[in-house]
Amino acid sequence: MASTVNQKIHDIPGEATISIKNIGGIDETEVSFQEGVTILSGRNATNRTSLLQGIMVALGSDQVSLKADADEGSATLEFGDKIYRRRLERRAETIATDGDPYLEDPEHADLFAFLLESNEARQAVARGDDLRELIMRPVDTAAIKTEIEQYEQQKRELDERLEELETLKQRLPDLEAKRTQITDEIETLQDELETARAELEEANVDVEQRREEQSKLETKLEELRETRSELERVRDQIETERESIEALEEEEDEIRDRLESLSTGDETDIGRIEAEIETIQEEKADLSKEISQLQSTIQFNEQLLDESDSVLTDEQTNDGPVTDQLLADSEKITCWTCGSTVAREQIETTVEQLRAARQEKLEERSEITSELDDLRESLSTIDENRTEYRQTKQRLESTTNEIERRNDRIEDLTDKREALTNEVDELEAEVDELETEEYSGILDQHKEVNQLEFKLERKERERDEIKDEIASIEERLGEQDELEARREDVTDELTDLRTRIDQIEANAVEAFNEHMENLRETLGYDNLDRIWIDRTTREVREGRRKVSKSSFDLKIVRSTDEGAAYEDTIDHLSESEREVTGLVFALAGYLVHDVYETVPFMLLDSLEAIDSERIAALVEYFKTHVPYLVVALLEEDAQAIEGDHDVIADI
Structure with missing residues (x-):
């Protein structure tokens, strides 16, 4: 797999330099890193996550936070002979961006390359969300369906012409005999x-x-x-x-x-459908905006929790009154941006509520998208019927005349x-x-x-x-020969289009299952017999229609001490096992959607739940699939990484 990926990547510069200002907890910094593995080493609250967010900004992501005491920030990526600049500006309750990022559309990278703790692919596995919906989200299924309809129409026309030629061909012997007679x-x-x-x-x-x-x-x-x-x-x-x-x-x-x-189609119906489409498009845009805002808020609170943990861990190693004071107030967290003090439990509850709200919005957006596809299909059918009606009426008038x-x-x-x-x-x-x-x-x-x-x-x-x-x-x-060749090409294209979605799903499942098994053995999770995705099909309702839809079911099998196998659930996995499973799922999406062809970077963060030896093995495995792998680690975990790689300890 590694050689295949590397063969597809062309002209990747050997060095990248990132300059960041007022992003996360960073005032201003500039860091260079080489192709391969780069380790961001340090204790918590040393701006490692903020640096990763700065890289994400320059690459094109909107899932970042602006420094709380700043109204604007920026990130500049020098990559080879090109420079990518991005500027952030606080406007009311949102953060506006402009500039020239590395990516025009960051959706693939946000899902499968920027693997911070709040990454949706990692969280989806941990929460037991719909994995199929997430892996297929970057695929424009509506465009594929439209293309299928166009090729089906071409095939029908070619079939009619070939059928007509076959009928004419069958007439030839009779015509020849009649001419002789x-x-x-x-x-x-x-x-x-x-x-x-x-x-x-x-x-x-x-x-x-x-x-x-x-x-x-x-x-x-x-x-x-x-x-x-x-x-x-x-x-x-x-x-x-x-x-x-x-x-x-x-x-x-x-x-x-x-x-x-x-x-x-009645003009009133057409006007109603067009109005519904416009209304639903606005609703979808509003939902996408809310989802983005929720994600930014979730990331901010998660970062606040992470940074507060590090402060407690570092300070509690000292003796004396300061230690006693911190321990007495261990359930309180002080925001490093605004200075207010909030109970940890309250923040954690808020984060969970925000995650639930975001998931509801995602599901609502998915339903709205299906309804929008149905309305567009209805409008397209009416337009096609009206065109054919007009042409048929003209034929009738011409024939009557x-x-x-x-x-x-x-x-x-x-x-x-x-x-x-x-x-x-x-x-x-x-x-x-x-x-x-x-x-x-x-x-x-x-x-x-x-x-x-x-x-x-x-x-x-x-x-x-x-x-x-x-x-x-x-x-x-x-x-006839030319028409048959064209029909064969159209048929092949139709077959490819009709199986494209199935093929992407199958490739995703195969990639996850293959890498999950490899890493299970490599990381030594002996108490797990197997973790895999089982792809099944079920009937679901989309808008006003019932359709067959694939479902990705995560399966887990363990064995008792006596050797008897039994099926387990994601809830019973250890935190380490869940984290690895989420990372493997993200890697599968990274490879299936060829994300490495558009963004040769992968960012890893929040691996503390995994022990140092396994983190080292995980990094070793991932680096064979990614040109630039940037990993944020604690000092003790960073020391376990062997081999030739860059280490950045001062941000």
Whole structure:
């Protein structure tokens, strides 16, 4: 795992320098540290946590405290040839920040890299909170769902086009056979027409030789042939128009059915949904602000408790009246920022209440986010339906207009057919009058030639249409390979998107279980058989829907002295075991979300619950996964760390 992480990190400077002013308990300081492990060594109340907070400020975190007697502070990080500056300013009840931090979005780092005592990942394990929600919080599931819908639409369109091509492909054999059949019929008609024309020519020669005065009859016969041909063409055009109208009317019915199935959404509904979205967004922003403020308050009180412990520990080692005075007042804590004295129990109770309030706000924000996703999805569906409704309505109007145009065309052709029919009747009557008994067969011969010419013309036109259709299908089939390749790419992308969330969850569980087992053995927790996360699925309600959602259940197994295994709970873990479990969970998130690619720092604090030997092993394990590991330790714990590393004792 370490080699994989290191291979992904490029161009990391070998040294970093941090300058801090008015952050935590620090007035002003500047510290440099090298890549690898840096130990902040010292007793409690030596501003080690404040230094870590200063690093967090420069990196982009808002989970820091400004010195109580200062209205502004700053942190500057020199990292390689770049400088990152951040300024803090007290404004009413909040701390405003500006500048150019190392991170644009510190969410990943706050959760999985800045592992101070109040770190949410550590606390979530200790409190038995929803681990799955925390590990998946940085994942924009709504964006993934939107992307899935877009790719699903692309796949549907590609499937429809490929299905259409397959249908066309299946038509080719029938079209080829029909073209061959019509070609044979054309050859037969050509032979019959050639014979009929020869017979008519022979009859015409006889007429010219014997009756030159019959030229008027020939003129009428030619006029009759042309008129009949025109009449046949008009009839064929009428039939074609009727077939087209029939197809268009079927399409019109389908479009009407589709139009009735679409809902455009009432403008009132759309306005209501948009208003709800705006209101909920404001509520979410307010909740996020409250959560941030609660976190800052929690950190301040926790730091106050930590610093007070150190003062008591250091001073109580002395003899005399001062010691007696401190011991007598051991349940009181004096705030180093404002000078007021408060009972420890009161502060601890307040911290617990604040943590509970923050957890409630987090859950409320999660519910609001789900509701917001539902409203956005509803609005998106209405927009899509309205667009399709508008397009379908335009298609219906276009189809209806085309039907009307073709009906008008049929009326014109019908009038023309009637006129041509009357003209043919008149010409036939005139020919009958001009015919003598000797030439009575000529009219029949002319009719036969006319009919054969019309049949031949129609068959040739039908053959050309089939030929064009075959060429068009073959041209479209040339797209099939490209469309299939595109569909395969879209299908692969869909598979990746649909499994991305599951894969992140699975990787997180695998990473935690692997590192937890490694550290359990390395740190020698022999009374623990195993600690692992069991990933299960359950039905939950999100807004108005029921969905399947993964759940991360922390499992603990111990053994009795007799060797019998039994399942235990997080409440029964020792403080040391809980701390290690929380740190491993944070490390799993650090690796799964590739946090090291955006911030090559990890900060560790408040490890006092773990003994020195195990802290040394823990640091040794973590350093293989992090380029810059900065650890705040007591002097006796720092002395247990072996190997080449920097030690900063004067802050």
